[in-house]
Amino acid sequence: MPNSLNPLELIARRWQPSAAFVRRAALATVVMAVIIVVTGGAVRLSQSGLGCSTWPKCTPDSLTPTAAMGINGIIEFSNRMLTDVLCAVVGLFIIAARARHPRRRSLTRLGWAQFWLVMSNAVIGGITVLSGLNPYIVGSHFLAATALLTVAVLSWRRACEGDEEPRDLVTRPVRQLAWLLVGATGALTVIGTVVTGAGPHAGDAHKVHRIPLNWQEITQLHVDFVYIVVGLTVALWFTLRAVKAPAAPRRMVLELFGCLMAQGVIGYVQYFMGLPELVIGLHMLGSTLVWICALRLALALRDRGPLLEDGPAGAAPTGEHEALDAQAVSAPSR
Secondary structure (H helix, E strand, O other): OHHHOOHHHHHHHHOOOOHHHHHHHHHHHHHHHHHHHHHHHHHHHOOEOOOOOOOOOOEOOEOOOOHHHHHHHHHHHHHHHHHHHHHHHHHHHHHHHHHOOOOOHHHHHHHHHHHHHHHHHHHHHHHHHHOOOOHHHHHHHHHHHHHHHHHHHHHHHHHOOOOOOOEEOOOHHHHHHHHHHHHHHHHHHHHHHHHHHHOOOOOEOOOOOOOOOOHHHHHHHHHHHHHHHHHHHHHHHHHHHHOOOOHHHHHHHHHHHHHHHHHHHHHHHHHHOOOOHHHHHHHHHHHHHHHHHHHHHHHOOEEOOOEOOOOHHHOEOOOHHHHHHHHHOOOOOO
């Protein structure tokens, strides 16, 4: 009976979004996930991590920052409010994926996975404030945001392909090399998080506990992993050329290499300039772009067939949708 229908089912009966709309909604979650990572870094780099002294309120007596809290309170509270925007974007993707006909359960599951990651990261963010910026909690906060970005990229890719059984575009050893590259990139991200936890930018002007490690030695380990990731990227490029892989993954490996080179330049600039805040912020943005490129590259080595648009005549090859979306919107993977 209609009265027993849940709200998503009611919306699905009255609204049929196009495949392009669902793709762009998925891409919007990727963009918002990147923004959350970068703005979270801005909170730390501006020493606004305790701009709001408690959670979920900003102060024990006020939900919003007061004039006495100054710019730090505004920055911290604004970052909290961005979570509401992120929830709205993820919610739009869930609704669009559910309303799309035929129903694709894989998309709605990915959308709900994003929602619960947002909720869990909001709680971790609250614990971060209540713990006085404990560096281990701060690090888990960043890694949870990276997990959200990962699921967002998977959602975007899934929204751009059909529902056939996966078909490998290259041999298994080549795919294993690509996922080894993803694993090394993930390790690079984790080590970078440890560098942050041990480094001088604690997130607040007052003395904050840091991870008891020599941050310069951890930085050297981080650099070593950069060389590993670059080496794997070059090896994968030669491998894809040797096996005559499709053009899309060969283009993506060049995009990844370009991001790595830019990230390397930024890394050396921030090190020799004494870790200026703006350059560190650019480095955090670069880390999200590298991660997106690595994931897209690995996912591009298998195919689920073309995604039908609103009619069979509108079918387009897998991978072409991503290129069109990236041209229409400033996608972070470009």
